[in-house]
Amino acid sequence: MGPLLLSMAGETVLWPSAAALSVFLASYFLRLPAQLASALSIAAGFFTAYDQIYGVYSFPPSEAQGWIPFLIVLNLVIFSIDDRFEFSSRIRLSIQAIISAASVLLIYLPVLRTGFSMPAFLSSIALWLGLWIAIEARYSPALFLIASGNAVVAATTGSTMLGQMGGALAAVLGIHLVLNLPKTRFSLGHAGSAVSASILGSLMLTGHVYAETASIPSLMLFLAFFGPIAAKKLIPGRPVLQFFAASLISLIPVAIASVIVTRSYLSQEY
Amino acid sequence: MKKALFFLAVAALQGGLAQADAYKVQNGDPSGTFKIDPLHSVAQFWVGHMGVSEFPGRFDAISGSFTVDATHPASDKVSVEVPMESLDTNFEKRNKDLLGPDFFNAKQFPKMTFASTSVKLDSSGQGELVGKLTLHGVTKEVKFSLQRIGAGPDPWGGYRSGYVAKTVIHRSDFGMNYMLNGIADEVRIQLNVEGKRQ
Numbered sequence: 043m044g045p046l047l048l049s050m051a052g053e054t055v056l057w058p059s060a061a062a063l064s065v066f067l068a069s070y071f072l073r074l075p076a077q078l079a080s081a082l083s084i085a086a087g088f089f090t091a092y093d094q095i096y097g098v099y100s101f102p103p104s105e106a107q108g109w110i111p112f113l114i115v116l117n118l119v120i121f122s123i124d125d126r127f128e129f130s131s132r133i134r135l136s137i138q139a140i141i142s143a144a145s146v147l148l149i150y151l152p153v154l155r156t157g158f159s160m161p162a163f164l165s166s167i168a169l170w171l172g173l174w175i176a177i178e179a180r181y182s183p184a185l186f187l188i189a190s191g192n193a194v195v196a197a198t199t200g201s202t203m204l205g206q207m208g209g210a211l212a213a214v215l216g217i218h219l220v221l222n223l224p225k226t227r228f229s230l231g232h233a234g235s236a237v238s239a240s241i242l243g244s245l246m247l248t249g250h251v252y253a254e255t256a257s258i259p260s261l262m263l264f265l266a267f268f269g270p271i272a273a274k275k276l277i278p279g280r281p282v283l284q285f286f287a288a289s290l291i292s293l294i295p296v297a298i299a300s301v302i303v304t305r306s307y308l309s310q311e312y
Numbered sequence: 313m314k315k316a317l318f319f320l321a322v323a324a325l326q327g328g329l330a331q332a333d334a335y336k337v338q339n340g341d342p343s344g345t346f347k348i349d350p351l352h353s354v355a356q357f358w359v360g361h362m363g364v365s366e367f368p369g370r371f372d373a374i375s376g377s378f379t380v381d382a383t384h385p386a387s388d389k390v391s392v393e394v395p396m397e398s399l400d401t402n403f404e405k406r407n408k409d410l411l412g413p414d415f416f417n418a419k420q421f422p423k424m425t426f427a428s429t430s431v432k433l434d435s436s437g438q439g440e441l442v443g444k445l446t447l448h449g450v451t452k453e454v455k456f457s458l459q460r461i462g463a464g465p466d467p468w469g470g471y472r473s474g475y476v477a478k479t480v481i482h483r484s485d486f487g488m489n490y491m492l493n494g495i496a497d498e499v500r501i502q503l504n505v506e507g508k509r510q
Binding site: 045046049095096097098104105106107152153156157200201202203204248251252253254310 | 362404405408409412413414417419420422449450487489490491493494
């Protein structure tokens with residue numbers, strides 16, 4: 043592996059994972075609530091990658107991906123309060139809908155005059171909110187797999203930079219998954235779900251709008267959320283088996299999407 | 313004998329034609345307002361790749377104008393606009409990568425523009441061009457070395473003039489920071505411009 047690839051692997055996997063692990067352990071020793079620890083470790087891991095890969099913090103941001111740190115902080119603050127005081131589901135859903143719409147608007151903002159389409163805008167809001175609700179419903183390997191698949195799809199068909207950031211999110215979620223084993227049912231909490239949804243939603247939408255990331259493989263990734271639902275129906279009452287079955291079922295659309303984009307990428311040799 | 317004379321005559325004619333066709337720089341009056349001819353103008357760049365080479369790229373669709381007034385050089389001005397989508401690096405995938413958010417982010421910043429603030433040219437046609445370059449949404453002052461190539465009539469009744477401008481910029485100054493360890497920060501730029509007098 044050449045020095046450039048080593049450096050990219052460090053930015054994408056090693057340093058974000060180390061940061062997420064450190065914050066998770068620090069939170070444990072500081073006796074912070076588990077849900078806050080999850081949210082903080084995901085945010086810290088992603089910030090580490092963002093800083094090394096892109097590293098722009100101007101306000102207002104000059105580019106769509108520049109909004110990601112601000113969206114993370116906003117979601118972290120609001121939904122940590124939710125974790126602490128438990129909003130009613132109606133209030134939570136209203137806030138989620140407002141933040142989803144505002145986030146999509148911010149990402150579309152620079153191209154509102156040139157490349158705006160109302161159906162695409164509205165479906166982006168629906169997908170963002172759907173993604174968030176699916177993450178919130180129950181954290182499962184599906185999210186890790188979708189984040190990994192998004193990294194592959196973005197890097198091969200759109201933007202290497204967005205792919206790297208997607209890879210960092212996957213690495214951080216992978217650390218979280220490993221740290222929670224052998225539990226098969228655990229939650230990221232409202233804040234952790236919100237932070238994950240804001241990062242994944244921003245990366246996917248920015249890739250779609252600005253990097254022409256392949257749409258069909260991206261949409262296929264969402265099918266992974268059906269893994270836990272299918273596993274629950276197929277193997278009721280056996281959580282360990284359900285966990286592995288959900289992982290396998292979720293892996294299928296992610297693997298298909300990854301193979302499609304990788305084959306296409308390899309046909310155009312650099 | 314007749315045959316030999318015929319070949320001699322043809323050879324003499326060819327020699328004469330070759331002499332008449334020889335390329336020469338026209339040193340006509342460069343004054344006037346010229347509209348940039350995109351078919352004879354190009355913006356090229358070279359950037360270091362992996363520390364082992366410099367790869368080139370070019371923007372094929374340049375538009376704009378320049379005004380030269382030999383009697384009032386202070387009023388000389390140059391204005392250039394380059395659509396980012398006209399990028400060509402001889403590889404479609406690389407064009408897409410460069411036009412995406414990793415580098416130029418052409419969806420958001422579809423144009424690169426240059427507007428001069430000062431043009432200085434000596435009698436030999438050498439000088440410097442200073443102005444505001446807007447690239448990737450960032451505007452910075454950039455100084456080009458400038459050389460007039462020539463000026464004179466074209467075969468279609470028009471009058472043309474051409475220049476070459478060269479500079480080196482740092483892409484990080486324009487907010488393009490991605491992969492600075494693999495693709496150099498320094499970018500050499502050369503603008504070859506031919507204009508038709510209006």
